[in-house]
Structure formats: C-alpha cells, structure tokens
Amino acid sequence: MLEFTLNGDGYHKTLEINVDSSIVDCENLVYFNLPANVFVDPYQVYDLYYRIGAPKVFIKSPNRVDLEAPFENSHNTTLWLRIRKEQIPIHVRYHGANDDGIFPVNLSIQPYLTSSCQVPSTSNEWAVEYEQYIQEGSKNSYSFDYPDGMFDISSVSNVKLPLQDLNFNVPCGNIKHQPFVSSVTLLTSILSALLIILVVLNKK
Structure with a gap:
C-alpha cells in the first residue's frame, strides 16, 4: 500500500512516500518512527507547508528536536501525516569518527496506515479534528484512537505494513x-x- 524511497546524496535526503492506486483517492493517515540517526527539521517542514502547500508533518519526540545534536545524544521520533504522494526532507545526524571514514545508516521504517475511503461530510471539520487529534498524540503505539465523527468505523482499515529497510552510507571522520x-x-x-x-x- 505504501512504498518508501530515498533520494539525494550525503547527509540531506528526501523521503518519498508513494501510495498504492487502490487507496490514492482515500483519506490516508500514516505514522512511523524514525531512528535517532536521522531527523526531520520541524522548522523546515513548517516553512514548506505554508510556502508551497507541502504536507503538514506532526513530529513527536521525547524532547524538543535538537538540529545540531550528534547521533549519540538524539532520540527516535514519530511522524504523523495525511498522505497521497509526499516528499519529506530528512537529515542524517553527525556520527563519530571510525577506521574507514564511512558510517552505515540503518533506516528501517515500520509504517502504520489508517485509511478511510468514505469522503467526510465536511472536509474542513474533518481536518480540524485530525489536527487536534494528532497534536494530542496517540495513546497507543500501534493504533489510532479514532475521535468521534472522524471516521465511519466500518470504512476504516488500520494496517501494520511490512517493514521497509532504506539503508545507506554517509562519510564521517x-x-x-x-x-x-x-x-x-x-x-x-x-x-x-x-x-x-x-x-x-x-x-x-
């Protein structure tokens, strides 16, 4: 249902999310964890949302996202977004030096998809409920607690999708x-x- 690919070189890449044609016209929410060795810049995605209409990405982290923190002092983050076909800029954390000057980045993504193919009666109301809900955060790590009226439960599928490995190397000291x-x-x-x-x- 979802395919994740990485584009770009070095420490700054684009995570592209492609949605299967069978649900491309549905309301799709996806959430997944990013490991501590990569991060999404909240200021950048905020700017892209207001300037060019990029997806609104909600980021949940144990602490405020520190853009300059090295890998050793960073935390996993969780991303939520409503998708069709999206591109999210991601950045690799700085790593310590090693013997060969190459650091392998293990980027494994376990996505969870919530999809409703029933068009909401009032799209603006649905968007408000979605944003309020996402900002509160999910109480369950593996499924959404649906707000009243957000979905017709009979049309909702909450799917744990296959793990996707997007491993690559970056230079280091x-x-x-x-x-x-x-x-x-x-x-x-x-x-x-x-x-x-x-x-x-x-x-x-």
Whole structure:
C-alpha cells in the first residue's frame, strides 16, 4: 500500500512516500518512527507547508528536536501525516569518527496506515479534528484512537505494513587521519598567531 524511497546524496535526503492506486483517492493517515540517526527539521517542514502547500508533518519526540545534536545524544521520533504522494526532507545526524571514514545508516521504517475511503461530510471539520487529534498524540503505539465523527468505523482499515529497510552510507571522520589533521591544525594555529604578532609589531 505504501512504498518508501530515498533520494539525494550525503547527509540531506528526501523521503518519498508513494501510495498504492487502490487507496490514492482515500483519506490516508500514516505514522512511523524514525531512528535517532536521522531527523526531520520541524522548522523546515513548517516553512514548506505554508510556502508551497507541502504536507503538514506532526513530529513527536521525547524532547524538543535538537538540529545540531550528534547521533549519540538524539532520540527516535514519530511522524504523523495525511498522505497521497509526499516528499519529506530528512537529515542524517553527525556520527563519530571510525577506521574507514564511512558510517552505515540503518533506516528501517515500520509504517502504520489508517485509511478511510468514505469522503467526510465536511472536509474542513474533518481536518480540524485530525489536527487536534494528532497534536494530542496517540495513546497507543500501534493504533489510532479514532475521535468521534472522524471516521465511519466500518470504512476504516488500520494496517501494520511490512517493514521497509532504506539503508545507506554517509562519510564521517577517519581515525587514521587524526595525527595528520592534529599536526596541520596546530601548525596553522602557530603560524596564524605569529602572523598576527608581526602585523601588530609593524604597525607600531
């Protein structure tokens, strides 16, 4: 029913979600977890929503999403959104150095889909209920508690979809280069300090 693909290089990618043609005209809510090694920038998706009408993505995290936090100090996040075919910008956290300068990112997505193929009687009311509900967060990790009047329960299917692995590699620091980098950094600092001293002395 849903297919996730990744586009882009390096630390900044686009997560594309494609909906099966059998439910593309339905009201579809999807939620899934992102592991701590990637994140969605809430300010970016907010800006995209208001500027170009991108999907409104609701992000739930144990703490406020820290854009600069390294992988070791980050948390998993949960995303909720109403979809047909969407593209969400995601970013990879910075990782520590290792022996080969390549860090494998294991991005496994377990999506949960709630789909209603009955057109709501008043779309604006449905949207308001949806947003209020999503902002409160789901009380159950595996299913939505449907607000009264949000769906005709007989037309709702809540499906745990197959796990999708979107693994890739990103560059990181190479421990083997540390002596060289440290030496060059120290030498550059000393030469820069000497240059500043010479400039100051020449001006006196």
